[in-house]
Amino acid sequence: MKVLYACSEIYPLLKTGGLADVSAALPLALQHSGCDVRVLLPGFPAIFAGIKNLDASSEAALNLPRGYGPELPAGAVAKIVRAELPNGLVCYVLDAPACFDRPGSPYLNPDGQAWPDNAQRFALLSWAAACLGQGLDALWPPDILHCHDWHTGLGPLYLSLPQGSEGVRAASVFTIHNLAYQGLFPAEVFSTLGLADHLFGIDGVEFYNQVSFMKAGLQFADRITTVSPSYAREILTHEQGSGLEGVLCSRSAVLSGILNGVDYLVWNPAHDAVLKQTFDWRSLGRKKHAKTQLQTFMGLQLRPDALVLGVVSRLTEQKGLHLLAAILEDVVSQGAQLALIGGGDPTIEQAFTDAAKKHPGQVAVRIGYDESLAHSIIAGADVIVVPSRFEPCGLTQLYGLRYGTLPLVRRIGGLADTVVDASPEHLLDGTACGVVFDDFSVDGLKAALQRTQSLYAQPAAWKAVQKRAMQLRFDWRVAAEQYLALYTSLKPDAA
Ligand code: ADP
Numbered sequence: 001m002k003v004l005y006a007c008s009e010i011y012p013l014l015k016t017g018g019l020a021d022v023s024a025a026l027p028l029a030l031q032h033s034g035c036d037v038r039v040l041l042p043g044f045p046a047i048f049a050g051i052k053n054l055d056a057s058s059e060a061a062l063n064l065p066r067g068y069g070p071e072l073p074a075g076a077v078a079k080i081v082r083a084e085l086p087n088g089l090v091c092y093v094l095d096a097p098a099c100f101d102r103p104g105s106p107y108l109n110p111d112g113q114a115w116p117d118n119a120q121r122f123a124l125l126s127w128a129a130a131c132l133g134q135g136l137d138a139l140w141p142p143d144i145l146h147c148h149d150w151h152t153g154l155g156p157l158y159l160s161l162p163q164g165s166e167g168v169r170a171a172s173v174f175t176i177h178n179l180a181y182q183g184l185f186p187a188e189v190f191s192t193l194g195l196a197d198h199l200f201g202i203d204g205v206e207f208y209n210q211v212s213f214m215k216a217g218l219q220f221a222d223r224i225t226t227v228s229p230s231y232a233r234e235i236l237t238h239e240q241g242s243g244l245e246g247v248l249c250s251r252s253a254v255l256s257g258i259l260n261g262v263d264y265l266v267w268n269p270a271h272d273a274v275l276k277q278t279f280d281w282r283s284l285g286r287k288k289h290a291k292t293q294l295q296t297f298m299g300l301q302l303r304p305d306a307l308v309l310g311v312v313s314r315l316t317e318q319k320g321l322h323l324l325a326a327i328l329e330d331v332v333s334q335g336a337q338l339a340l341i342g343g344g345d346p347t348i349e350q351a352f353t354d355a356a357k358k359h360p361g362q363v364a365v366r367i368g369y370d371e372s373l374a375h376s377i378i379a380g381a382d383v384i385v386v387p388s389r390f391e392p393c394g395l396t397q398l399y400g401l402r403y404g405t406l407p408l409v410r411r412i413g414g415l416a417d418t419v420v421d422a423s424p425e426h427l428l429d430g431t432a433c434g435v436v437f438d439d440f441s442v443d444g445l446k447a448a449l450q451r452t453q454s455l456y457a458q459p460a461a462w463k464a465v466q467k468r469a470m471q472l473r474f475d476w477r478v479a480a481e482q483y484l485a486l487y488t489s490l491k492p493d494a495a
């Protein structure tokens with residue numbers, strides 16, 4: 001089964017969120033499950049800097065067909081070059097400097113605004129994916145084109161367009177990682193996409209008189225997946241469907257949820273390079289050193305008994321962290337501490353920065369992105385707080401579990417699918433691995449924190465839940481088998 005995996009970011013080369021973690025781990029897990037996987041990426045500077053064995057010779061490059069497809073900026077060139085990822089997989093890099101030779105975020109300019117030509121940039125990425133899906137690389141025509149999020153949403157649509165000759169054509173799978181980011185562009189953009197007029201309609205890419213790249217993926221992919229079973233159900237509703245619930249309901253027969261996994265080579269307390277002293281569930285007593293390391297590094301009071309709450313997150317409306325900001329006085333008055341790394345919405349950033357100024361030694365906040373501090377927090381905190389309004393899967397609660405850092409989460413999306421509440425019943429039957437609450441409100445979170453404190457005050461019970469959490473596994477192998485079954489249902493002969 002030959003699978004072309006098309007995405008816009010990949011850890012450790014370029015990452016803005018969980019999408020990059022998935023792009024690094026899932027293709028490799030698919031390869032281990034017997035697929036032949038290649039990854040298509042846009043040629044950002046960070047991608048070129050991180051790949052190996054680049055064959056940039058003009059004979060080796062694949063030129064995109066001209067005369068149709070999306071418009072390129074005047075004078076721009078676009079070709080696909082082959083190389084290797086740090087994990088050994090073959091990758092195709094879309095080399096189009098006018099579109100991608102820009103440092104920093106893949107989506108935003110240095111002022112934090114979306115690049116004005118994002119529609120053209122990501123239409124080109126989708127076009128490249130579709131061309132490969134139609135056999136542009138004659139030596140490697142894929143059976144499956146697997147596109148991820150709106151950045152590659154036009155891929156299944158371009159792939160479905162009639163070809164000059166009845167040649168090879170991959171089947172398409174589109175995975176929603178976050179329905180809230182839809183790739184919406186003004187109607188004028190449509191004429192630059194190289195699509196027939198009728199496609200700017202209700203059965204095409206039109207969404208309230210705008211162009212929606214996400215909708216293109218949903219309408220034209222042969223199969224749609226999202227990253228947890230609960231989120232797959234939730235997005236069929238008005239509350240969680242972001243306006244696309246109608247489209248999703250009409251395609252519900254081909255929609256399914258496949259839970260993400262964890263790369264335990266990257267997230268593992270037994271050999272985490274960030275830790276001065278590693279630990280595992282059999283040596284749980286050593287986790288206290290990770291806590292001291294974190295408290296020292298972040299300038300928190302060195303109190304081994306203090307409940308340390310950790311946050312590693314984008315600070316956006318989705319993540320519900322304004323609820324945490326609103327109860328920080330309680331957190332502090334109960335003697336607990338907060339260690340946070342995050343960035344995003346300036347108002348939420350400010351709320352946490354102000355709290356850190358007001359409560360030095362008890363609230364420590366770093367605004368920005370820092371991979372090694374993320375590991376320190378996940379390892380050294382007692383609790384990882386994820387009170388999301390919605391959460392397609394969520395990875396930090398899974399990382400927390402592996403480190404015995406108990407997740408305090410809302411019962412939604414992938415959080416609901418992965419964390420079992422420490423209710424009396426689940427404490428008794430040994431399945432509890434965190435604290436789960438329902439009510440998305442300040443009081444809801446406050447009550448959940450109260451329950452967390454009570455559990456923490458019973459060291460034997462806390463330790464039992466930690467041990468349970470640390471032994472749980474969310475292996476990518478399991479997800480890969482489910483994707484493979486999906487691919488096989490589309491291309492039985494390729495299995
Ligand atoms: P999302 O993709 O919605 O942001 P996930 O929980 O799926 O949420 O994944 C977030 C990923 O990004 C995790 O690997 C997490 O450790 C990382 N991350 C988020 N914010 C930061 C940050 N400020 N610094 C370092 N890593 C971060």
Ligand code: GLC
Pocket residue numbers: 017018019022177178227260391392393394395414
């Ligand atoms: C998105 C979601 C997150 C998910 C990640 C990886 O960014 O917000 O819940 O874990 O994608 O699939």
